[in-house]
Amino acid sequence: MFVAEEPPARPRLLVLVGPTAVGKTKLSLSLAQHYEAEIISGDSMQVYRGMDIGTAKASSEELATVKHHLIDIHDPNEPFSVAEFQDRSVPLIRDIDGRGKLPFIVGGTGLYIESVCYNYQFSETGSDEAFRDEMQRIADLQGAEALHQRLREIDPESAQRLHPNDVRRVIRALEIFQLTGERMSEQLGRQKRTTPYRLCIVGLTMDRAILYKRIEERIDLMLEQGLVEEVSGLLERGVDTSALSMQGLGYKEMVAYLEGRLTLAEATNLLKKNTRHFAKRQLSWFRHMKDIEWVNVSEMADFSTQLHAVRGIIATKLNLDR
Incomplete structure (x- = not known):
């Protein structure tokens, strides 16, 4: 008698998302210890060695409390x-x-996290080095904003998602259109939003004014901790200012200061403004994702209340003890 085998159970996957400075790190460490989880960093910048302060990487003590993956790998x-x-x-x-x-994936890079949660299939569109070089020359001669304007004209949805200073990804979006005649946003829109996991996504949000105040306080703390010195050390070690890593928030602004193009006060104010805009784009991205269970942490009295609320969501979605 033939007996059909039971299909293997889908792996569980817990995900915590939210804008920068909303409090993901502290909450993730408590959750990971409670559920015996291992954290996979969902941050596109924390992969870089020696870039700790500007990426708000967890401290060595915090990293030692829970197993982390995809941090300091490049x-x-x-x-x-x-x-x-x-x-x-x-x-x-x-x-x-x-x-x-x-x-347990924790982070704020929406496309990266969504690509794993829903098993996105990325087509091999190839590359055009001559086109890339031409676009880079435009950015160098006319400025990153001129390149970003080109993207706004052909793919306004991708332009809204990508910051003008993210030159590498802006060029890639233009290159996809050059090679295929199709917008990057159209490619993403075709992806099937089905998951191979038993999935629980928790999103943290808070009152906008409170979040912006936390962002400014975090940047002030980064400067006290030595952000300028961190960026200076990277330049001394030969990291190219055009590298993708150096386009990250905190790094490009401090490079402008160290090169004499901005005063420290101007660079700091620009960093605060860019980070506020980044947080707004993060929230916009996550609000278009499905399956997110939102928790407004600014409406909760204290951390233990936040933790209790998130554990309740996890208990329901993953059938785990609160």
């Missing part, structure tokens, strides 16, 4: 892409789940 001159994040994360999730632990 030198700053090396690129990191959504495809690599996906390639590394998928087997990690299977491995962690297979060892009886809970895979």
